[in-house]
Amino acid sequence: MRRVAVIGPGRVGTALGMALDRAGYRIVAVAGRSRQGSDDFVRRLPSARSMAAADAARGAELVLVCVGDDALVEVVRRVAAADAVAEGSRWMHTSGGYGTDVLEPVRLAGAAVAACHPAQTFPDPDTGLAALPGTSWAVTADEGDLGWARVLVTDLRGSPVTVDAGSRTLYHAGLTVGSNATATVVTLARDLLLGAGVTDPSQFLGPLVTTSASNAASRGAAALTGPVRRGDAGTVARQLDELRTVLPEAVEAYLALSRLALRHARRAGLGDEAAAAVAAVLDN
Numbered sequence: 133m134r135r136v137a138v139i140g141p142g143r144v145g146t147a148l149g150m151a152l153d154r155a156g157y158r159i160v161a162v163a164g165r166s167r168q169g170s171d172d173f174v175r176r177l178p179s180a181r182s183m184a185a186a187d188a189a190r191g192a193e194l195v196l197v198c199v200g201d202d203a204l205v206e207v208v209r210r211v212a213a214a215d216a217v218a219e220g221s222r223w224m225h226t227s228g229g230y231g232t233d234v235l236e237p238v239r240l241a242g243a244a245v246a247a248c249h250p251a252q253t254f255p256d257p258d259t260g261l262a263a264l265p266g267t268s269w270a271v272t273a274d275e276g277d278l279g280w281a282r283v284l285v286t287d288l289r290g291s292p293v294t295v296d297a298g299s300r301t302l303y304h305a306g307l308t309v310g311s312n313a314t315a316t317v318v319t320l321a322r323d324l325l326l327g328a329g330v331t332d333p334s335q336f337l338g339p340l341v342t343t344s345a346s347n348a349a350s351r352g353a354a355a356l357t358g359p360v361r362r363g364d365a366g367t368v369a370r371q372l373d374e375l376r377t378v379l380p381e382a383v384e385a386y387l388a389l390s391r392l393a394l395r396h397a398r399r400a401g402l403g404d405e406a407a408a409a410v411a412a413v414l415d416n
């Protein structure tokens with residue numbers, strides 16, 4: 133399985149193409165939408181020829197579909213309808229939310245399929261490529277296809293973790309909250325520090341956020357600290373008063389996050405009386 137086609141030469145497709153090339157696979161074809169994406173890909177991987185998706189698929193033993201989520205269904209349907217699926221070829225896509233159902237048209241045409249999502253951020257191909265070693269991948273496939281899918285991820289220097297097809301949306305929601313919601317909250321924290329006259333918020337937030345996030349990821353509610361966890365209702369009340377005056381648009385988020393923190397704090401052992409005092413401030 134060494135002749136590879138990449139459909140979707142964007143951030144992920146280009147990074148994975150380069151990683152497979154380094155691992156000894158031969159990248160023979162690329163299919164993009166705009167000319168520029170494919171040209172950039174070929175500049176990095178001169179063994180690849182730019183062509184239409186159906187032609188790329190026809191000559192490949194392994195097809196990586198790395199188009200955006202919204203294009204995935206249509207691209208797969210179109211290639212299958214063109215009768216371009218090589219018998220016994222292997223197909224994988226990199227979308228987090230979809231399982232293998234979206235690859236059903238190519239499976240029916242004789243391909244083996246897997247959904248392999250790298251739990252990593254790819255702001256551009258080079259940064260993504262550098263981050264691949266050690267990345268965890270969610271792998272969803274039928275029992276008979278898990279083996280090759282896991283080997284593929286290992287060849288990409290990743291760590292494969294099997295996720296059931298029925299759990300894929302919940303898995304993806306977990307990553308969305310963990311990554312995007314965390315970034316949203318840190319952006320709010322940054323605004324608060326700028327408001328307090330701190331010119332370089334990252335000096336404070338960088339180490340603090342990294343440690344808090346890492347502790348929470350491994351230990352859950354037990355890692356929670358701060359005024360809500362301690363039951364310091366007076367501190368929570370003062371912070372709320374200040375926010376209402378200085379940054380009223382932050383109050384709703386502060387309340388929602390504090391209520392969630394209070395639930396976690398109870399799970400972690402905060403007593404009823406202290407919890408009730410904090411709840412009273414939040415409900416005031």
Ligand SMILES: NC(=O)c1ccc[n+]([C@@H]2O[C@H](COP(=O)([O-])OP(=O)(O)OC[C@H]3O[C@@H](n4cnc5c(N)ncnc54)[C@H](OP(=O)(O)O)[C@@H]3O)[C@@H](O)[C@H]2O)c1
Pocket residue numbers: 139140141142143144145163164165166167169185198199200201203207226227228249250251252253254255
């Ligand atoms: N970026 C990340 O951090 C990340 C991480 C994990 C997983 N993923 C997943 O990986 C997939 C790709 O994401 P990405 O960030 O690499 O997206 P991207 O940078 O926007 O790249 C998508 C590529 O697909 C091409 N494309 C779109 N429609 C097409 C079509 N009909 N036929 C052929 N090519 C088409 C685009 O071409 P044009 O540029 O010409 O439109 C572009 O080259 C998504 O499913 C995403 O959820 C992304």
